[in-house]
Amino acid sequence: MDLQFYGANCLTISNKGTRLVIDDNLSELGGKSVIKTDDVALFTGPHGVAAGARITFDGPGEYEVSDVSVIGIAARAHIDESERHSATMFKFIIGDISVLVTGHIYPELDEKQLEAIGMVDLMVVPVGGNGYTVDPVGALKLIKEIEPKLVVPTHYADKALKFPVPQQELSNALKELAMEPKETVSKLKLKSTELSDVTQLVILEKS
Numbered sequence: 001m002d003l004q005f006y007g008a009n010c011l012t013i014s015n016k017g018t019r020l021v022i023d024d025n026l027s028e029l030g031g032k033s034v035i036k037t038d039d040v041a042l043f044t045g046p047h048g049v050a051a052g053a054r055i056t057f058d059g060p061g062e063y064e065v066s067d068v069s070v071i072g073i074a075a076r077a078h079i080d081e082s083e084r085h086s087a088t089m090f091k092f093i094i095g096d097i098s099v100l101v102t103g104h105i106y107p108e109l110d111e112k113q114l115e116a117i118g119m120v121d122l123m124v125v126p127v128g129g130n131g132y133t134v135d136p137v138g139a140l141k142l143i144k145e146i147e148p149k150l151v152v153p154t155h156y157a158d159k160a161l162k163f164p165v166p167q168q169e170l171s172n173a174l175k176e177l178a179m180e181p182k183e184t185v186s187k188l189k190l191k192s193t194e195l196s197d198v199t200q201l202v203i204l205e206k207s
Contacts, residue, residue, distance in 0.1 A: 044103025128167030
């Protein structure tokens, strides 16, 4: 299973001919969409059908896509009122590896959500903050609650993209997280046998 990062909260997960594209709103931020024919598009916020994708998911539920199990978990978006749950966290189970993409959620989860999340090998979480998405303090809270083996930060300052609200620089976010990156890679190849029991941080370079 391979992961690649394209800026903002957009990444792809590829496994045995299946490619999942998560939160590709790059064209709305002055970038270029990475969705290709036959891709499965997923959005952690309400979106509707993505042009060019084979199928689109943007809400809670349980789905099967080829060799990938997808669980969409309803969550309070970062800007939602307390009783509203307009965001969706996505958990992917691919073989013996589980990946959680939180999206722009409010960083407080209840027992029901934590139970639905369960064990997580890799968690992808925004760190840009400034009222637009999860900040490093919120990200750290989620890390402590979920206890993933690997963490990949997303949605930080990017000169190539025009965010509605300025996002924190990754270097500043890492200082607040107080986690030293294990490594920086252009593509993350995940194998369950290489995962540590101690939570580690990996930086994915933008493709």
